[in-house]
Amino acid sequence: MKSRFVLLRVVMVLLALLLLLLVGDRLFPLPLQQVEPARVVVAExxxxxxxxxxxxxxWRYPVTVDDVSPYYLQALLTYEDRWFWHHPGVNPLAIFRAAWQDITGREIISGGSTLTMQVARLIDPQPRTFSGKLHQVWRALQLEWHLSKREILTLYLNxxxxxxxxxxxxxxxWTWLGKPPSEMTRSEAALMAVLPQAPSRLRPDRWPLRAQAxxxxxxxxxxxxxVWSSPHVEEIFAEPVWLAPRQMPELAPLLARRLIAQSPQQKVTSTIDASLQRQLEAMAQGWKNQxxxxxxxxxxxxxxxxxxxxAYIGSVDLNDDSRFGHVDMISSVRSPGSVLKPFVYGLAIDDGLIHAESLLQDVPRRFGDYRPGNFDTGFHGPVSASEALSRSLNLPAVQLLDAYGPKRLTAxxxxxGLRLHFPTAVEPNLSLVLGGTGTRMDEIVAAYSAFARHGNAAQLRFLPEQQLEQRALMSxxxxxxxxxxxxxxxQPQPxxxxxxxxxxxxxTGTSYGYRDAWAVGINARYLIGVWVGRPDGTPVAGQYGNASAVPVMNQVSNLLMSSPRLRGSVLPADPRPPSVSVASICWPGGQTLPVGDTNCRQRRQSWIVNQTVPPTLLAPGQESLSGIQQPVWxxxxxxxxAADCRSARGQTVTLWPLPLExxxxxxERRASRLPPIDTQCPPLRLGNAAPLLLSGVRDGQILRRLPGQPLLTVTASVQGGQGSQRWWFLNGDPLESQQGVMSRVLPFEKPGNYQLTVLDEGGQVASAAFTVR
Structure with a gap:
């Protein structure tokens, strides 16, 4: 009976102790969530x-047990806690041994703490007193209660x-050895295992002899x-300990800031190639002084x-405030200059507007109030689509966009994924192809992938786990x-x-006022985007794509293609698709003509898509003027x-577009291309059927004199018409002498309404009414 009573009391005491532990665990939970995690962005x-x-x-670099070298785990557990996998968090034998050694030696010889107790001290620091030790034991028991051994070991590792x-x-x-913990040698593992005991006193860069001991x-x-055999260890004894001063990771700072803002993870793994990133950052530093x-x-x-x-370099130098180094220019909205032109040409091919050698017109033109010019301020007349694109001529690109539609291109x-930004209440217009819009480098580079991925523009992948997503942009x-x-x-080749x-x-691309210099490249394996400019948008005279961005792009491309990472690998090929073939076409009509046809003024070889050979694209207004196909008898x-004359036979003469004259x-001009007129039975309409066109001033235009200037000077000119004589009239009054000139410089002293009229020998009239203020 008495034994039962004793047993009952023991059970009650144990239950009370268990209840006390449960209550204590609830009242004083493990402070695992109270530590603000440090975060790190890593390369792939x-x-x-x-x-x-x-x-x-x-700062910490999160790891798991599997991420660490077995040598380090062996050295750590053997030196710190051999019985880690077996004790409940506290090792009584180790505590008694340490106490006896401390008493007999009259100094602290060993601590007796288990690895679990060290983790308890790390997550909940306490003073080195008797009560602090009891608190540490309590936390160690809690850790063993709530976590597995691997989880406790992982806490220590981090x-x-x-x-x-x-x-x-x-x-x-990474800081001391410059390598992942999975690659540590035995010597390095032994050093890293003991270093936490006295990190400052054993710093290997300052006290190598202490660290070696x-x-x-x-x-x-x-x-x-x-644990390790003597032969292995004896070799290590002779190795001196010397490590370079510790280095903090400082690569791709602006990308890291971007990714860390998008991810809640403690360690964010990117797709960056660390070696390439390091090389390009060094290259950027070299360019900085230039x-x-x-x-x-x-x-x-x-x-x-x-x-x-x-690789991702958002600025030339993060620490250079004078260059706004903290501003990420890859994700900033800037004017793209001419880098959107290839999309216009590709979509125009798919739309049946042009082929690679279509005749385009690089001539002065006005689109409403918009009058674009070329970068070199000149004009080149008749050019092919391929030449216009490779030379980045502006007028042909605007002509194509006018035919395709700016809203359609924007959509x-x-x-x-390439978003074009316009000012409020401004719709997409023709200026966008010359940089009259805003967009981001990362979206431009992603869209350029369409030219390397068979017409599919894919989204960038910043994280390895991101799925590849793409959409068709062109064929x-x-x-x-x-x-x-x-x-x-x-030029086509077999x-x-x-x-x-x-x-x-x-x-290349250059924005208005030399604010942005661009180069976007596609080599066999990589897309390369380069931007140069001032982040605050201040113009830099003489800064343009070819001079500022192309040399950087070429250096990057050469570095990539000569990199060891490509040695022995097969570079991606881009063979000719079945839809692409070669056609022999003729200018000025733009289509195929048989050999010997007099309308074939220039024969050219062209790539064509889906056997489509569109005729020469005419600008708006040119079609109504009989275009370039002139019927004659x-x-x-x-x-x-005339058509009703005896033995008259019909024929079509293909003429060059009038603005190219x-x-x-x-x-090759109309006067020479059209046969002479038979005076015995002349056609009903004499002349060359070339309309008379007035340029330099347009109907309804309002012209203003510059402040302080007494005169407003207007240069007007005419094209087309019949004969060599031109008669000029201003408000009905003939202008003196020089009736045959094709252009006039007109000074206006007084404000008012004016009408300028030009008459040719065939009776055609061209006029424009305008206002001078």
Missing amino acids: DGTPLWRFADRNGI RAPFGGTIEGIGAAS ARNKVLQRMIDYQ LPPRTSMAVMVVDHTNMKVR ALRNV PGAAWVIRRVLAGEA DGQLPAVVPLAWK LNAQGKRV PWLPPG
Whole structure:
């Protein structure tokens, strides 16, 4: 009976103790969630790029047990806690041994703390007193209660102090050894295992002899407990300990800031190639001294086979405030200059407006109030589509966009992720193809992937787990043709001579006022984006794409293609799609004509898509003027006659578009191309059927004199018409002399309404009413 009573009391005491433990656990939970996590962004191979410390300035590189070298785990557990996998958090034998050693030695010889107790001290620091020790024991028991051994070990791996602001074996390995903790050698593992005992006193860069002695102590214990064999360890004893001063990860800071803002994870793994990033950042530092003051630079490299972002330089120098180094120019909205032109040409091919050698008109034109010019301020007359794109001529691009539609282009680009930004209440207009809009480098580079991915524009992948997403922007044939044009391979070649691996294709851009200089390149494997300019938008005279951005792009491309990472690998090929073929076409009509046809004034070889050979694209208004196909009736002598004349036979003469006349040799102009007139039976309409066009001033225009200037000078000119004589009238009054001139300089002293009229020999009249203020 008495034994039962004793047993009952024991059970009650145990239950009370258990209840007390439960209550204590509820009242004083483990402070695991109270520690603000430090965060780190790493490259795809795990190399730290940039760290974001916690509020105390501590940074950690999160690791798991599987991420750490087995050598380190062996050294750590053998030296710190051999019975870690077996004790309940507290090792009584170790505590008694440590107490006896401390008493007999009259000094602290060993601590007796288990690894679990060290974790308890790390997560809930307490003073080194008897009560503090009891608190530590309590936390250790809680840890063993709530967590598994691997979880407790993981806490130690990520919280152990390694000196200064470094915590955890992951951060320590990268900082001291420059390698992931999984690659530690035995010697390094032994050093890292003992370093947390006195991080400041054992710093290997300052006190290498102390660090070596501590390491050797660990090595000796590994021999004593037969964890490592003597031959292995004896070799390590002779190795001196010397490590370079610790280095914090400082790569891709602006990308790290971007990714950390989008992800809640403690460790964010990016797609960056750490080696390439380091090389390009060094290259950017080299370019920094060659840039004008306050000018920055941005570079982006993307592997277009999988759309992984391999390098990201958002500014030339993060720490240079004079160059606004903290501003990420890759994600900033800037004027794209001419880098949107390839999309216009590719979509125009798909729309059946042009082929690669279509005749376009690089001539002065006005589109409403918009009058674009070329970068070199000149005009080149008749040009092919491929030449206009490769030379980045503005007027042909505007002509194409006018035919395709700016709203339609904007919608097509937005559908694949390239957003164009316009001022409030401003709709997409023709200026966008010359930089009259805003967009971002990362979206431009992503859209350019369409030329390397068979017409599909894919989204950038900043994280390895991101899925590859793409949408069709243009046909594979159009994308292939545009890429070949940009690579300098516009002229068709037989498949046997055409390289399957496309050389570097690129496009430049310069925004209005020399504010933004662009170069976007596509080589066999990578997309390269380069921007140079001032982040505050201040113009920099003489800064343009070819001079400022192209040299950087070429250097990046050469570095990529000569990189060891590509040695032995097969470069991606871009063979000619089945939809692309070669056609022999004729200017000025733009279509195929048989050999010997007199309307074939220039024969050219062109890439065509889907067997489509569109005629020459005419500008609005040119179609109503009989275009370039002029019907005539000829008699037996080959002279022009009326349609009802005897033996008249119909024929069509293909003429060059009228605005190209000044750039044509005399034998190709309308007066020479049309047969002479038979005076016995002349056609009802004499002349060359060329309309009389007045330029320099337009109907309804309001002209204003410059402040302080007494005169307003207007230069007016005419094209077309019949004969060599022109008569000029201002408000009905003939202008004196020089009736035959094709242009006049007119000074206006007084404000008022004016009408300028020009008359040719055939009676055609061209006029414009305007106002001078």
